Amino acid sequence: MAVTIRDVAHASGVHVSTVSRTFSAPHMVNAETRTRVLAVAEKLGYRPNRAARALTTGRTGNLGLIVADLANPFFPPLIKAAQAAARGQDYHLFVADTDENPVEEQDLVQAFSKQVDGIVLCSPRSSNKALEKLAETIPFVLVNRRMRGVPTVVMDVAQGARAAMGHLAGLGHRRVALVAGPAGSWTSGEIRRAVAEVPGLDTLVIGPNAPTEEGGAAVAERVAEAGVTGVLAYNDLVAIGLIEALEERGVSVPGDVSVIGVDDSVTGRLHRPKLTTVAMPAADAGRMAVDLLIKSMSAATVLETHLVVRESTAPPKGIP
Amino acid sequence: MAVTIRDVAHASGVHVSTVSRTFSAPHMVNAETRTRVLAVAEKLGYRPNRAARALTTGRTGNLGLIVADLANPFFPPLIKAAQAAARGQDYHLFVADTDENPVEEQDLVQAFSKQVDGIVLCSPRSSNKALEKLAETIPFVLVNRRMRGVPTVVMDVAQGARAAMGHLAGLGHRRVALVAGPAGSWTSGEIRRAVAEVPGLDTLVIGPNAPTEEGGAAVAERVAEAGVTGVLAYNDLVAIGLIEALEERGVSVPGDVSVIGVDDSVTGRLHRPKLTTVAMPAADAGRMAVDLLIKSMSAATVLETHLVVRESTAPPKGIP
DNA sequence: GTGAAAGCGCTAACAT
DNA sequence: ATGTTAGCGCTTTCAC
Numbered sequence A, B: 001m002a003v004t005i006r007d008v009a010h011a012s013g014v015h016v017s018t019v020s021r022t023f024s025a026p027h028m029v030n031a032e033t034r035t036r037v038l039a040v041a042e043k044l045g046y047r048p049n050r051a052a053r054a055l056t057t058g059r060t061g062n063l064g065l066i067v068a069d070l071a072n073p074f075f076p077p078l079i080k081a082a083q084a085a086a087r088g089q090d091y092h093l094f095v096a097d098t099d100e101n102p103v104e105e106q107d108l109v110q111a112f113s114k115q116v117d118g119i120v121l122c123s124p125r126s127s128n129k130a131l132e133k134l135a136e137t138i139p140f141v142l143v144n145r146r147m148r149g150v151p152t153v154v155m156d157v158a159q160g161a162r163a164a165m166g167h168l169a170g171l172g173h174r175r176v177a178l179v180a181g182p183a184g185s186w187t188s189g190e191i192r193r194a195v196a197e198v199p200g201l202d203t204l205v206i207g208p209n210a211p212t213e214e215g216g217a218a219v220a221e222r223v224a225e226a227g228v229t230g231v232l233a234y235n236d237l238v239a240i241g242l243i244e245a246l247e248e249r250g251v252s253v254p255g256d257v258s259v260i261g262v263d264d265s266v267t268g269r270l271h272r273p274k275l276t277t278v279a280m281p282a283a284d285a286g287r288m289a290v291d292l293l294i295k296s297m298s299a300a301t302v303l304e305t306h307l308v309v310r311e312s313t314a315p316p317k318g319i320p
Numbered sequence C: 001g002t003g004a005a006a007g008c009g010c011t012a013a014c015a016t
Numbered sequence D: 001a002t003g004t005t006a007g008c009g010c011t012t013t014c015a016c
Helices: A005-010 A016-024 A031-044 A050-057 A075-088 A102-113 A128-137 A157-171 A186-194 A213-218 A220-225 A234-246 A264-270 A282-297 B005-012 B016-024 B029-046 B052-058 B076-087 B100-111 B128-137 B157-168 B185-194 B213-218 B222-226 B235-246 B267-272 B282-297
Strands: A063-067 A092-095 A118-122 A139-141 A175-179 A202-206 A230-233 A260-261 A277-279 B062-068 B092-097 B119-122 B142-143 B175-179 B203-207 B229-231 B258-263 B276-281
Touching: A005 A016, A005 A031, A016 A031, A016 B005, A050 B052, A063 A075, A063 A102, A063 A282, A075 A092, A075 A118, A075 A282, A075 B092, A092 A102, A092 B076, A092 B100, A102 A118, A102 A128, A102 B128, A102 B229, A128 A139, A128 B142, A139 A282, A157 A186, A157 A213, A157 A230, A157 A260, A157 A277, A175 A186, A175 A234, A213 A220, A213 A234, A213 B203, A220 A234, A234 A260, A234 A264, A264 B267, B005 B016, B005 B029, B016 B029, B016 B229, B062 B100, B062 B282, B076 B092, B076 B119, B076 B282, B092 B100, B100 B119, B100 B128, B119 B282, B128 B142, B142 B282, B157 B185, B157 B258, B157 B276, B175 B185, B175 B235, B203 B222, B213 B222, B213 B235, B222 B235, B229 B235, B235 B267
Parallel strands: A063 A092, A063 A118, A118 A139, A175 A202, A175 A230, A230 A260, A260 A277, B062 B092, B062 B119, B119 B142, B175 B203, B175 B229, B229 B258, B258 B276
Antiparallel strands: A092 B092
16 A cells, blocks of 8 residues: 555654645745655655545546547647646646547546546537436536537637639639538538538538548549539548548549648648648647636636725725 | 445444455355445445555556657557457456656656566667666566566567668669667667668768657758758657758758658658658557566466376276 | 444644 | 545445
8 A cells, every 4th residue: 555644744753734734835834854754755755645545625636638539640730739738737637538439538537537527528519418418427628619608628620621722723623523521520520511501512422431540541543533623521530531541543643633631631741742721720729728727616707896986985084 | 434344334234344355256245245235335336445455466457558759649559459369358458658758758767666567668769777776666578678687578670670761772773861769769770770881872870860740850951961861769759850851941852852750650651752662560568567477477377287197007906 | 234433644733 | 835525436345
């Protein structure tokens, strides 16, 4: 068994509460007692048990971040930024991956719920109903999913999608395809809705598809046979998978078919041909989500009051 | 405040211990009491508090995994495999990123230590001495770092590095460079040692360097001026950064300089020219590390006994 | 099969 | 400034 607060108390001849205070409210304990306790603690290798502390204080000092797929290059920049924001406010950030599985997603929220103070849920795949239930359990912030009553950070992908389709139209394309993302994805829905509004384009929607290279490769056949000359893919991975599979079939990109991705990931930048893509402010989203989470967790927002001096007050009589 | 075991006990007219048993030892409670308790718990939305449970049982059901940089494509496959292995044995896996910072690394181990049952520490950057101290706190398994007394999974990168240098020698290269990795990296040390043994090659060692594209790009000048015709880079990211920076300077790859990476990451496969690289069994490492960790945590390994029948036993007298 | 009670490691009033 | 006491939510003897 590890060394506890009690061992330290014994060894330094003070009470447990004094040891406790030495760590959580140092200014409340006599300087020389403090140094003695600290020395003993150091010698014994004492480490406060944060889980036990959380039991009384209700605060763990941890945040959770849940993503659909860590291997998707969209997420690392978001995670890194979230982490930096968390560290800057003295929180630790723990990450988990749902493998695109809604059940696992809900399970992970539960698993996190008593060990973190709040959760950032990125691109959730669960239904709104399921998310609403979870929201009662623990504070969370959603990224790329809009939901009534839950703090949210979304990226205006609709605007990007319209720009992408506009770019294709401007190049002279008329018959194009949208290779959509997975079923539970809010982003994919946004893109679908957005492209429907772009005039002058005959848009075939293909999907839902897995948000991976495999997902893109799997629809290459249909894209090649559909007679489209332009494609907007759900994300860079899908775009790349599609491009590679098209070229295997002798369809050249962008010679025969133009392809646009979404995310502006490192992967897309390194691919050849260099991928035209819709840039997503992932790092900003990560940072803001954490800031929002921490803000939403603070017990109450304190609004300033100010004194309005009118005519009901005056110096007491006798004071000129 | 969330609903606790006590609320459920009250509402279902039994004692807390019965509710506790309903969840942690269902067979010890009467079937109809159990269904009643379960129904009430469901209605109230009761969730066992795993942190509180951990306080008495000493078991959290969580594992931690710490990596130097989530954005390095080497890690996601490792993490995914580790996660699958953990889920398969009913553990949750929480991931954290140290940003290549040894202090942060130690800090994270501490932060994890009371909320997980064990930690997989991948490519640690801390000193052996620091790691030894941490190893007393909590069970952990090291990946790509060898240390006395700590379970370890390492990849035989030395053999891969020799093969890489052999490949260059076979192609006729004589003056080559090793672009090494960061200071704390065991892998980088292994590679350095390995390449020193390869005969017939005049090897310039450049480093330590950051294990990123920037790290590779930063040494392009030196590589170009060193008059080497072949390079082994610490990893794929460094190799790619180097290649891009060389080509910007008009040095063609592999026309003027051959470059080899390490990791066989997705990123390397998608880059053009397609990267020659040393494949690392990252997924295997992730899976094995988790298996090893769980095995090392089990209180004791139980060895089978068997009965050896010799001559000291016989039927009782009177039984023919 | 279920209840009573102690205790996991820690913090937070309340005393002194 | 320090000690006392009562829990936080849960499990686990020990009785009955």
